[in-house]
Amino acid sequence: MPRRENISMSVIRRLPRYYRFLTHLKQKGVTRISSTELSVKLGLTASQIRQDLNCFGGFGQQGYGYIVDQLCDEIGNILGLSNExxxxxxxxxxxxxxxxxxxxxxxxxxxxxxxxxxxxxxxxxxxxxxxxxxxxxxxxxxxxxxxxxxxxxxxxxxxxxxxxxxxxxxxxxxxxxxxxxxxxxxxxxxxxxxxxxxxxxxxxxxxxxxxxx
Amino acid sequence: MPRRENISMSVIRRLPRYYRFLTHLKQKGVTRISSTELSVKLGLTASQIRQDLNCFGGFGQQGYGYIVDQLCDEIGNILGLSNExxxxxxxxxxxxxxxxxxxxxxxxxxxxxxxxxxxxxxxxxxxxxxxxxxxxxxxxxxxxxxxxxxxxxxxxxxxxxxxxxxxxxxxxxxxxxxxxxxxxxxxxxxxxxxxxxxxxxxxxxxxxxxxxx
DNA sequence: TAGATTGTTAATCGATTAACAATC
DNA sequence: TAGATTGTTAATCGATTAACAATC
Missing domain, CATH: 3.40.50.720 (NAD(P)-binding Rossmann-like Domain)
Structure with missing residues (x-):
């Protein structure tokens, strides 16, 4: 399922925002979040968030949602933040x-x-x-x-x-x-x-x- | 023809770019420009530029193009730059x-x-x-x-x-x-x-x- | 198992591009 | 007048949203 080519700029420009917010959740000690919760906090639709994330792979778990820590790391990796x-x-x-x-x-x-x-x-x-x-x-x-x-x-x-x-x-x-x-x-x-x-x-x-x- | 409501953000965000470039042309002493010339310099399509400008009114002249000075002022007004x-x-x-x-x-x-x-x-x-x-x-x-x-x-x-x-x-x-x-x-x-x-x-x-x- | 929520396909919406008639 | 280029409508393309089957 993970494609990873020809990702649109619209999607790419949302990634840092996800990353920023997930980092914040992590700091607050939140461990689990669903696309619906995220969508409310970020003012987006749950569909869009799932659509965006699935450009890079299936990071969630059906019936459960996303593990904040893990998703945050994944997005950090996609962005290439560990580079110096x-x-x-x-x-x-x-x-x-x-x-x-x-x-x-x-x-x-x-x-x-x-x-x-x-x-x-x-x-x-x-x-x-x-x-x-x-x-x-x-x-x-x-x-x-x-x-x-x-x-x-x-x-x-x-x-x-x-x-x-x-x-x-x-x-x-x-x-x-x-x-x-x-x-x-x-x-x-x-x-x-x-x-x-x-x-x-x-x-x-x-x-x-x-x-x- | 000038409507002026529900202009999309995509259009609005291009206005400062037009303004910036037209100001530059003005300084260089260019008096006249066509949507095609503009499109080449800005890396957009001529269609899009005409479409954008016509959200606010017909500033051009058929067969001639746009008067740089005038168009620049018009966009400045649309943006509200004379406000303080x-x-x-x-x-x-x-x-x-x-x-x-x-x-x-x-x-x-x-x-x-x-x-x-x-x-x-x-x-x-x-x-x-x-x-x-x-x-x-x-x-x-x-x-x-x-x-x-x-x-x-x-x-x-x-x-x-x-x-x-x-x-x-x-x-x-x-x-x-x-x-x-x-x-x-x-x-x-x-x-x-x-x-x-x-x-x-x-x-x-x-x-x-x-x-x- | 039943409930929840994802991954993904299909439908909708909006933005960009193409085309051309109007007109300077 | 003929040539050029706009204003504007119609066609295309892409992005967002909705829906739902898959599955944890």
């Missing part, structure tokens, strides 16, 4: 500093191994104990450390050239916070965008148009 | 500080009027010229200033009580950065979630499962 992919962060401005701190205390599949900035006012300073390197060191560093992923916290205009350098260095997965949609010509890359401005504008729309739910 | 909704920010940690700076130099529909934190190490400090107030002042401040929206950059466990206080003060729109899904019992609220952890886990999945596009 090496990540670097480019751009140690306000947002970069926040993300760097965020990631180091709560690593989910990644380990931050380097922070870079091109401004002399930032290089040499420390974020959570890690030194901020000059971006000119990028080539040397990447050849040595071979990071898997780069967090991009730089202004729009800098993105293009940095991406090119990173791609050539073999760093081909990006967590992009810049106000810019990275359109990759290559298909061996993964880009996960976090467009805070877009989110804020969406909120503005929803406040301005209360007719919609 | 008063916003407050709760939680002046790393992320809170980053968002506060972010919002003040690039305001899209909002104006940050207050920053709050409950830790004595933070209160009294300044972020982008604005003082960080003690959260105990929340009631007085909100009664006086009547903010429309609250940015939540506090840890999970604090959210519940803060939301309750805010709701009772009439602050019912939230931009939520906490690792927590705000489930509102009331329907006069709007919650826009930014779950950075979820985004990171999704990225981890996509790196770990390269079979998928």
């Amino acid at each position: 992919y090496k990540a670097i962060l480019i751009g140690a401005g306000n947002l970069g500093r926040a993300i760097a701190s965020h990631m180091s205390f709560d690593d989910e599949g990644f380990r931050l191994v380097g922070i870079f900035d091109s401004s002399p006012s930032k290089t040499g300073t420390r974020i959570n104990g890690q030194i901020v390197r000059d971006t000119v060191e990028l080539e040397d560093f990447c050849q040595k450390e071979q990071p898997t992923m780069a967090v991009l916290c730089i202004p729009r205009d800098g993105v293009h050239t940095v991406i090119e350098r990173l791609y050539n260095l073999g760093v081909r997965n990006y967590w992009n916070f810049s106000h810019y949609d990275i359109a990759m010509k290559y298909d061996d890359t993964v880009v996960e965008n976090v467009h805070l401005n877009d989110s804020l504008m969406t909120l503005c729309y929803r406040i301005s148009n209360p007719s919609q739910k | 909704y008063k916003a407050i920010l709760i939680g002046a940690g790393n992320l809170g500080r980053a968002i506060a700076s972010h919002m003040s130099f690039d305001d899209e529909g909002f104006r940050l009027v207050g920053i709050f934190d409950s830790s004595p190490s933070k209160t009294g400090t300044r972020i982008n010229g604005q003082i960080v107030r003690d959260t105990v002042e929340l009631e007085d401040f909100c009664q006086k200033e009547q903010p429309t929206m609250a940015v939540l950059c506090i840890p999970r466990d604090g959210v519940h009580t803060v939301i309750e206080r805010l709701y009772n003060l009439g602050v019912r729109n939230y931009w939520n950065f906490s690792h927590y899904d705000i489930a509102m019992k009331y329907d006069d609220t709007v919650v826009e979630n930014v779950h950075l952890n979820d985004s990171l886990m999704t990225l981890c999945y996509r790196i770990s499962n390269p079979s998928q596009k």
Whole structure:
């Protein structure tokens, strides 16, 4: 029954939410949960939850439900959270500093191994104990450390050239916070965008148009 | 032809992207664009773009296309970006500080009027010229200033009580950065979630499962 | 065994794409 | 006028929901 190919993005984006909630249940000491209970707590339908989980295998037991601990671990495995992919962060401005701190205390599949900035006012300073390197060191560093992923916290205009350098260095997965949609010509890359401005504008729309739910 | 009710979230979430790209075109001095050109640049179909825009009215001209300047303004209006909704920010940690700076130099529909934190190490400090107030002042401040929206950059466990206080003060729109899904019992609220952890886990999945596009 | 709840197939709903007539 | 491109309807595709047989 477990397929595991061509899982839709809609399903994938719900997995972290399941994981987050199951972790919470685990901490509260809940051992067993049914799809119906889950659906109520998460505001989804029980059907959808079972449908989602069965993309990856049958983790439940008929007549009983799901074992919280086990399901949580399974989803963690599916997400690949036990990996420690090496990540670097480019751009140690306000947002970069926040993300760097965020990631180091709560690593989910990644380990931050380097922070870079091109401004002399930032290089040499420390974020959570890690030194901020000059971006000119990028080539040397990447050849040595071979990071898997780069967090991009730089202004729009800098993105293009940095991406090119990173791609050539073999760093081909990006967590992009810049106000810019990275359109990759290559298909061996993964880009996960976090467009805070877009989110804020969406909120503005929803406040301005209360007719919609 | 302009309807303007029950616009689907899928459409709404594409609007900021259109807006962002059109602003960029405007800056580059492009005056005219067709749905086909747009579709190529944005990686969508021309059909979808025309379909999306026609939820709000016919902004184009047959045989000609869209006037960049005009379309950009129209979308800005639809989003409500000329509003200056008063916003407050709760939680002046790393992320809170980053968002506060972010919002003040690039305001899209909002104006940050207050920053709050409950830790004595933070209160009294300044972020982008604005003082960080003690959260105990929340009631007085909100009664006086009547903010429309609250940015939540506090840890999970604090959210519940803060939301309750805010709701009772009439602050019912939230931009939520906490690792927590705000489930509102009331329907006069709007919650826009930014779950950075979820985004990171999704990225981890996509790196770990390269079979998928 | 009887009751409960899953896994899975079938039905519905909504969103995207295609097609084309209207019109600038 | 002829060419181009929109606005809009119709067709397709995918995702969500409902239903139920399998089974713990």
